[in-house]
Amino acid sequence: MNGSVLIVGDSDFSARLCEKVRGLSVMTAWQVPDAQAATELLDSETPDIILLQAAQPSNWEFCQSLKQQRHHLWCYTILLDERNCPPEPISEEVLLRQVGLTTTALEVGADAYLWLPSATTVEGTASVDHLNRALQAHIRTAFRRNQAYRELSQANDLLSAIALVDPLTQLGNRRAFDWELPRQIQVTREQNHPLSLLIIDIDFFKQVNDDHGHLVGDQVLRMFADRLRHHMRFYETPFRYGGEEFVVLLQSTTAEDAEQLAERLRRLINDTPFVISKRLDLPLTISIGVATLAATDDEHGKELIRRADDNLLRAKRTGRNRVIMG
Structure with a gap:
C-alpha cells in the first residue's frame, strides 16, 4: 500500500497498530501522542488516513473539528477502541453502549469506528484475525477512496482551467x-x-x-x-x-x-x-x-x-x- 498515515495515541497504541497493519512500516507515517500535536502537524502535512485512539476523549473532539475543515474533509478517519470486549452473552446494556459509540463516532465525522481490543482480552486467535482483517479492509478502502478523490480533483482542475481560457488565443476569457x-x-x-x-x-x-x-x-x-x-x-x-x-x-x-x-x-x-x-x-x-x-x-x-x-x-x-x- 502506498500512502500516508497519521496515528494519534500513546506509544503502546502506535506500536500495536504497526504490528496489526501489514505494510504500515513502509508507508509515510506520523505518530503523535495527542490531538494537540496532531493539530500542529496538520498545519504542514495532509495524511490519507488518520487513526485515532478512542480511549483519548480529546480525539473525539479533534475528529469533529477536523471534519469541519474543507481541506481535511477527505482524510479517512478511524476511531479505534482497544478497550475490553464484553463478556458472553452480550447484555442489552453492553450492546447499546457499543451501538452508541459507533453512532457517536459517525456523528462527529469519523469514517469508521472499530472495536479492536488487545489479543490478551480476546479468546481465540480467529477473533483477533477477524478484527485485524476489518482494520486492513478499512485502510484499503481509504486508499481507494482517496485515489479516486485525487483523480476527480485533477479532472475538475483541468475542466476549470479550460472553462477560464479562450481556446483561440489561450488568454483568459x-x-x-x-x-x-x-x-x-x-x-x-x-x-x-x-x-x-x-x-x-x-x-x-x-x-x-x-x-x-x-x-x-x-x-x-x-x-x-x-x-x-x-x-x-x-x-x-x-x-x-x-x-x-x-x-x-x-x-x-x-x-x-x-x-x-x-x-x-x-x-x-x-x-x-x-x-x-x-x-x-x-x-x-x-x-x-x-x-x-x-x-x-x-x-x-x-x-x-x-x-x-x-x-x-x-x-x-x-x-x-x-x-x-x-
Whole structure:
C-alpha cells in the first residue's frame, strides 16, 4: 500500500497498530501522542488516513473539528477502541453502549469506528484475525477512496482551467476576467494601491475577415494575443473580452502610467505589420480606452469598465488608432 498515515495515541497504541497493519512500516507515517500535536502537524502535512485512539476523549473532539475543515474533509478517519470486549452473552446494556459509540463516532465525522481490543482480552486467535482483517479492509478502502478523490480533483482542475481560457488565443476569457476584476478591486483597496484598465479594439477587424477569410482573422487574433503577452509585465494581465476586443488589468498602475503603457502598445501595433505569409502583410492599428479605479466605483468594477468602454468609443469615433484616457 502506498500512502500516508497519521496515528494519534500513546506509544503502546502506535506500536500495536504497526504490528496489526501489514505494510504500515513502509508507508509515510506520523505518530503523535495527542490531538494537540496532531493539530500542529496538520498545519504542514495532509495524511490519507488518520487513526485515532478512542480511549483519548480529546480525539473525539479533534475528529469533529477536523471534519469541519474543507481541506481535511477527505482524510479517512478511524476511531479505534482497544478497550475490553464484553463478556458472553452480550447484555442489552453492553450492546447499546457499543451501538452508541459507533453512532457517536459517525456523528462527529469519523469514517469508521472499530472495536479492536488487545489479543490478551480476546479468546481465540480467529477473533483477533477477524478484527485485524476489518482494520486492513478499512485502510484499503481509504486508499481507494482517496485515489479516486485525487483523480476527480485533477479532472475538475483541468475542466476549470479550460472553462477560464479562450481556446483561440489561450488568454483568459470573459468569464476569467469577470472573476478576476472584483478580486483585484478588493486587493487594491485593501493595500491602497492604484488599479487601471485598458479596453483594446483592433481597428477595422471585420474587413480582415471579409477580405482574407476567418482563418486569417483567427491568425491575427492569435498573433495579437502573443504580442500582448510578450509586452506585459507579470502583474499586467490580458484577457480576450470578446470578438476583436481585449482587456488588460494593470495592478499598481496609476492613470498616467496606464496611459503611457497604452500608447507604447498602440505604437507597437501601428509600427509592426502582422506577417501572415510571404505574400501577405497586414498593417493594423488599435484603439484603446483607459480608466483607473475611483473611490466611488462599485466593488464589481462595472463603473470602471463603463468608463474605459466610453473612452474606447471616443477613440473610435475620433479617428481610431489612438488612446483616450478619462
